[in-house]
Amino acid sequence: MLRFEPTSLPENTEPLRQEVRDFLSREGAHLQSRNSDFTTGHDPAFSAKLGAKGWIGMTWPEAVGGGECSFFERYVVTEELLAAGAPVAAHWIADRQSGPLLLRFGTQAQKQQYLPGITRGESYFSIGMSEPNSGSDLASVRTTARREGDGWLINGTKLWSTDAHRNHYMVALVRTEAPSDNRHAGLSQILVDLRNDSAQIRPIKNMAGGEDFNEVVFEDVLVPADRVVGEPGNGWQQVTSELAYERSGPERFLSAFRVLVEFVRAAGKRPSPTEAALIGRATAHLLALRRMSISVAGMLQAGQSPDVEAALVKALGNDFEKLLPEMARLAAPDALAAPDALASSGALAVPDPVTSDDRWQTFRATFADTLLLSPSFTIRGGTREILRGVIARGLGLR
Amino acid sequence: MSTRQLLIETAEKIFTDHTDKQALDAAEAGQFPEALWRILEANGLHEMALPNSGIALADVFAVFKVAGRFAVPLPLPELILGNRWRGASDGFVSVGLFQDPDAVAVPWGRRADRVLAVSAEGLRELKADTVIAGTNIAGEPRDRVSGSELQLLNSEEDPLALLALARVLQMAGGLERTLELSLRYATEREQFGRPIAGFQAIQHNLAIMAAETAAAIRSADAAADALNNADPYRLPLEIAAAKARVGEACGVVAEVAHQVHGAMGFTYEHELHHVTRRLWAWRDEFGGESYWQQRLGSALAAAGGDALWSFIASRD
Numbered sequence: 046m047l048r049f050e051p052t053s054l055p056e057n058t059e060p061l062r063q064e065v066r067d068f069l070s071r072e073g074a075h076l077q078s079r080n081s082d083f084t085t086g087h088d089p090a091f092s093a094k095l096g097a098k099g100w101i102g103m104t105w106p107e108a109v110g111g112g113e114c115s116f117f118e119r120y121v122v123t124e125e126l127l128a129a130g131a132p133v134a135a136h137w138i139a140d141r142q143s144g145p146l147l148l149r150f151g152t153q154a155q156k157q158q159y160l161p162g163i164t165r166g167e168s169y170f171s172i173g174m175s176e177p178n179s180g181s182d183l184a185s186v187r188t189t190a191r192r193e194g195d196g197w198l199i200n201g202t203k204l205w206s207t208d209a210h211r212n213h214y215m216v217a218l219v220r221t222e223a224p225s226d227n228r229h230a231g232l233s234q235i236l237v238d239l240r241n242d243s244a245q246i247r248p249i250k251n252m253a254g255g256e257d258f259n260e261v262v263f264e265d266v267l268v269p270a271d272r273v274v275g276e277p278g279n280g281w282q283q284v285t286s287e288l289a290y291e292r293s294g295p296e297r298f299l300s301a302f303r304v305l306v307e308f309v310r311a312a313g314k315r316p317s318p319t320e321a322a323l324i325g326r327a328t329a330h331l332l333a334l335r336r337m338s339i340s341v342a343g344m345l346q347a348g349q350s351p352d353v354e355a356a357l358v359k360a361l362g363n364d365f366e367k368l369l370p371e372m373a374r375l376a377a378p379d380a381l382a383a384p385d386a387l388a389s390s391g392a393l394a395v396p397d398p399v400t401s402d403d404r405w406q407t408f409r410a411t412f413a414d415t416l417l418l419s420p421s422f423t424i425r426g427g428t429r430e431i432l433r434g435v436i437a438r439g440l441g442l443r
Numbered sequence: 444m445s446t447r448q449l450l451i452e453t454a455e456k457i458f459t460d461h462t463d464k465q466a467l468d469a470a471e472a473g474q475f476p477e478a479l480w481r482i483l484e485a486n487g488l489h490e491m492a493l494p495n496s497g498i499a500l501a502d503v504f505a506v507f508k509v510a511g512r513f514a515v516p517l518p519l520p521e522l523i524l525g526n527r528w529r530g531a532s533d534g535f536v537s538v539g540l541f542q543d544p545d546a547v548a549v550p551w552g553r554r555a556d557r558v559l560a561v562s563a564e565g566l567r568e569l570k571a572d573t574v575i576a577g578t579n580i581a582g583e584p585r586d587r588v589s590g591s592e593l594q595l596l597n598s599e600e601d602p603l604a605l606l607a608l609a610r611v612l613q614m615a616g617g618l619e620r621t622l623e624l625s626l627r628y629a630t631e632r633e634q635f636g637r638p639i640a641g642f643q644a645i646q647h648n649l650a651i652m653a654a655e656t657a658a659a660i661r662s663a664d665a666a667a668d669a670l671n672n673a674d675p676y677r678l679p680l681e682i683a684a685a686k687a688r689v690g691e692a693c694g695v696v697a698e699v700a701h702q703v704h705g706a707m708g709f710t711y712e713h714e715l716h717h718v719t720r721r722l723w724a725w726r727d728e729f730g731g732e733s734y735w736q737q738r739l740g741s742a743l744a745a746a747g748g749d750a751l752w753s754f755i756a757s758r759d
Contacts, residue, residue: 046623051665054759306749309743313744315744321736321741324740325737325743328743433650442630
């Protein structure tokens with residue numbers, strides 16, 4: 046049976062939370078507040094300000110620019126940013142994934158070279174895992190890197206690399222040895238300089254109209270030998286070691302949160318029973334998800350490896366993110382009756398000031414944004430089906 | 444050993460001995476579980492929430508979760524909380540809803556020495572004159588009791604919210620039990636030459652159950668802890684959130700549990716329905732999801748959209 050022990054945030058997180066809120070209210074102009082999805086809102090100026098506040102790489106050692114804070118303090122900062130709809134995409138992957146990867150597996154030189162820039166909010170990373178023929182079955186990647194003189198020669202294609210066209214580096218999972226019976230062997234991760242190496246980066250427009258993810262093609266791209274993360278051949282252990290960290294955070298259930306905020310604003314102080322029920326139902330879900338997520342943060346803080354619990358939080362959280370817009374539209378049938386924001390210039394249209402007397406207008410725009418992004422919620426970072434398999438394994442069924 | 448752990452283990456011991464399938468069948472057939480009631484009395488469990496008991500209310504509610512796991516055929520929360528509100532423990536007390544001038548849906552009202560009726564105005568104690576027997580869909584006695592009003596009891600607590608919270612804990616225990624039964628059945632039952640737990644479709648259904656159950660248990664525990672750490676504004680809202688979330692989980696978990704159990708779980712002979720029917724009944728007792736969703740949502744709407752996140756982002 047899976048356990049989510051009650052976990053309270055330490056008292057010292059309260060002043061920090063207030064500090065983040067004060068900061069965000071001063072930075073109002075930076076907040077897009079249209080949605081709370083962590084992949085939207087790529088804003089280097091905002092990321093640099095967070096870096097200056099010490100809110101990137103918070104848990105890392107001081108020697109590399111980190112703040113030596115607890116996971117709980119980082120949790121409070123990230124959830125406040127997401128709930129406010131702050132533009133966190135630029136530094137998100139570097140802070141959550143690439144930095145911790147380098148910290149744990151990187152060489153001393155790599156830590157010194159890459160981590161301080163991340164903590165300053167100036168250096169941004171993309172993920173290079175998926176390929177045209179490798180999605181959930183990550184071990185099947187075909188991109189290769191072979192020794193060439195003093196360096197590595199990379200060939201292959203990476204896909205769905207979010208913000209590779211804007212960011213500085215990609216951590217690419219590649220095959221450095223020929224496939225063998227152990228399909229997890231012979232994989233390595235290599236740091237790619239997206240601006241100076243000769244990889245070709247092509248943005249792919251998504252169904253919501255955004256151009257965030259990319260195809261990154263490597264044709265005899267030569268990189269120096271010191272770009273291999275840690276030891277060659279250690280790639281599989283590297284990509285699977287931080288899964289609990291990547292799957293249990295507040296970004297796994299808050300992507301649609303602004304839909305609820307705008308719903309409450311539009312419904313007003315005296316909502317109809319149906320509207321009130323939607324607000325209550327969604328909040329009940331959020332309270333439970335957040336407490337489970339914080340419980341996982343507590344396990345991480347205690348040095349445990351709650352991979353299954355994290356998969357469960359993500360599976361449940363992603364389903365909720367999809368459910369919320371659906372519940373909201375049914376609870377407010379009049380909200381979507383005036384179709385201006387949807388029909389005029391696509392779902393990403395800026396709310397039309399001409400119709401600003403319509404109290405549902407902002408809700409409608411946020412709803413449309415979120416609904417169009419929602420297919421990605423249960424795909425990115427581990428599909429719902431993969432996660433259910435992980436849970437089933439945790440239950441002893443496989 | 445903590446007080447809570449001691450209470451839980453005492454309750455588990457008693458329930459293991461006195462709530463097997465035969466006991467549940469007998470109770471549903473209308474036979475009051477006298478022996479169980481005597482043992483609860485002898486162990487003082489019925490007095491553990493008296494104002495001077497020295498036991499934290501959150502620890503008392505932890506026992507309700509155990510009772511839910513075992514589908515205990517006695518209204519333990521009504522008995523224990525009824526004694527608390529009366530400030531005495533003389534006889535078998537039950538609590539129903541006040542529907543002027545009667546008390547309705549009173550568990551084992553036919554057997555009760557004292558009957559309390561909850562309403563928005565507070566608690567009334569009724570002197571029972573006539574009883575019309577009834578049951579909920581789990582076959583648990585839920586009677587209409589008519590009589591003269593003895594007194595209006597003063598309570599600074601919100602009896603409806605506390606009774607709803609009791610159902611929350613009972614449901615959490617029942618959900619845990621339902622998941623356990625389903626996991627066991629899926630690993631024992633073989634079709635196509637292997638345990639059905641080996642099939643991906645079954646695995647995914649059980650994963651859904653596990654996720655809903657985990658969310659429900661976390662919600663229930665948080666609401667029980669709120670008895671200790673929440674302020675008077677927040678406590679009923681935490682209870683509201685828990686009743687809404689746990690009630691929602693009951694529908695999903697019961698449905699999947701029966702699907703996993705196949706025709707076997709549809710028989711009266713199988714133990715599963717004693718738990719799943721209670722989940723179905725309890726989610727509607729003392730306010731269903733809609734009632735509590737609206738109560739929570741109305742309070743949050745009154746506070747405004749900009750205050751919503753502050754409510755969600757609590758430390759506990």
